[in-house]
Amino acid sequence: MAARGTAQRPNGAVQGKICQFKLVLLGESAVGKSSLVLRFVKGQFHEYQESTIGAAFLTQTVCLDDTTVKFEIWDTAGQERYHSLAPMYYRGAQAAIVVYDITNQDTFGRAKTWVKELQRQASPNIVIALAGNKADLSSKRMVEYEDAQSYSEDNGLLFMETSAKTAMNVNDIFLAIAKKLPKSDNASAGPAVGRQPRGVDLRETNEPHQGGCCK
């Protein structure tokens, strides 16, 4: 993956108009967070997607007119299940998608809690999108489109109903986020333009390692 922490790119990620952003997913278990990412990144959908296992990050790029936006996408790895997400998860995130399931009212309530949590914990300039997933199951709908939309307007969120299964609005929601993210140094507000790597890269001078650790 493209170098987080690769040393000394002056002024962060603006580099040949490629901007890199950390995007985190939030939402109750089984609302389809991983499915949305899998659809967006790999174009795949699995009806019986296992609980999240084995994905540290996924990356995907979106091309706008003159800029390539590269998302470094963090999935919760199941740590949301018992309310045990680490503060590290939000750290430095420039965008978030809060997901709920349109067939389950509780998940919409939980989504609102996640939005509050982001407003409290994450950086003040974070771009938040609300995704009402499983829109293909509208016959079982429990959350009205208008309710979610007016909530989003009140809280300054992007909002779309999505379906990881049919791919409806999946690319669109990432694209909308990409458009809303600040992409130039001159953007006066906001401290961070893209991901700003600081510090040293531990891997940089690491030779292939044979011996045991710590000895």
Added chain:
Amino acid sequence: MDKEYDYVILGTGLKECILSGLLSVSGRKVLHMDRNDFYGGESASMHPLDKLFEKFDDPEGTKDSFGNGRDWNVDLVPKFLMADGGLVKLLVHTGVTRYMQFKQIEGSFVYYRGGTIYKVPADDKEALMSGLMGIFEKRRFRAFLVFVLNYSFDDPTTWDGMDPKTSTMEDVYSKFGLGKDTQDFTGHAIALYLDDEYMTQPCEEPLRRIKLYYDSLSRYGKSPYLYPLYGLGELPQGFARLSAVYGGIYMLNKPVDEIVMENGTVCGVKSEGEVVKTKAVIGDPSYFPERVTKVGQVVRCICILSNPIPNTQDSSSCQLIIPQNQVNRKSDIYVCSMSHTNSVTAKDYYLAIVSTTVETSDPLAELQPGLQLLGTIQKKFLWVSDQFEPQDDVKDSKVFISKSYDATTHFETVCEDIMNMYEQITGEKFDPSSISLADVDVES
């Protein structure tokens, strides 16, 4: 929560989180619980600053002082990573380095009798310029350093009569005619020994440590130490995420009522009236008060400063070692200092954490030689922590308990404990090649 797990892990301190990560990656089913509502236990960084005041029962303390409380991440147990050390290797092998960012610590200093602070020479040339030694001693030290750096444990022609197994470090010092003060600085500020017991031991380990110091130094230049942005509390979180990515289940805010035993072997953990079955339990000493022995105490004093430590070239982060002999003690006093550049304080503030192994009934007085080097201290938090080790009879019990975090200022002893535990737990040595980065790194 009704399933059976291979391991239930109690406490989300660094050691427990690393073990959790390694076990999950190798396919074991792990349930990881912590009685606190935050990650890290004693390896947490207090955030925001109010948490630190609460921890020390001074909730009224902060108010408007010390800038924005949310800028603070204050370690309870200060340590630095050796750039070429065991923890860095683990971070790289497991890919956890990608969740975090690190910066170099700017300087490494040593205190000498009479109150002078010297930079630890970064190489043989700096050694020749340093005011640390007289002119003839410098040459002797340089010869010693060249010898050590060329020393190869596999190649007896480089040994020059100093056998790694049979010659002591004392022998090596006297071979080069190094004076007492130079020995002090070598053993304590470079080989990072807490006391002088190493002198009469075979020279292999001390030589390895000196090499580790210089190998670490050569990776980034200014000092051998690295430190994560936002404090050490990021480390357990990073390894916990690794574990979770591989299926480890995390539960914070989960009180543990009882370790359930059957015929002397653990079979479950009871929490909030519910028993989880498990084949083994791993945890920090605080979860097993009747299975650990107190072996000593460490005293630590967290100090908030509005200036860098005087006489450290205005370093915004540094380590300062006060070797035991220089202040007539048995164990060294350590000072770790970090600041806004490490994202652990508000702007224009500095943290200095002074620590040592307790030798008397007045721990605060023992820290005085360190505290008096700090200039004006804005606020102090004193903390004496008991050091526990597991009792020997835990082998059949399948209850694996980590040691408390010691007074050393780096993670090498932490890694040793983890590797020993891993071997005890799984019956096999940890093999870093069993983890391939490709497994961890999913990319489109």
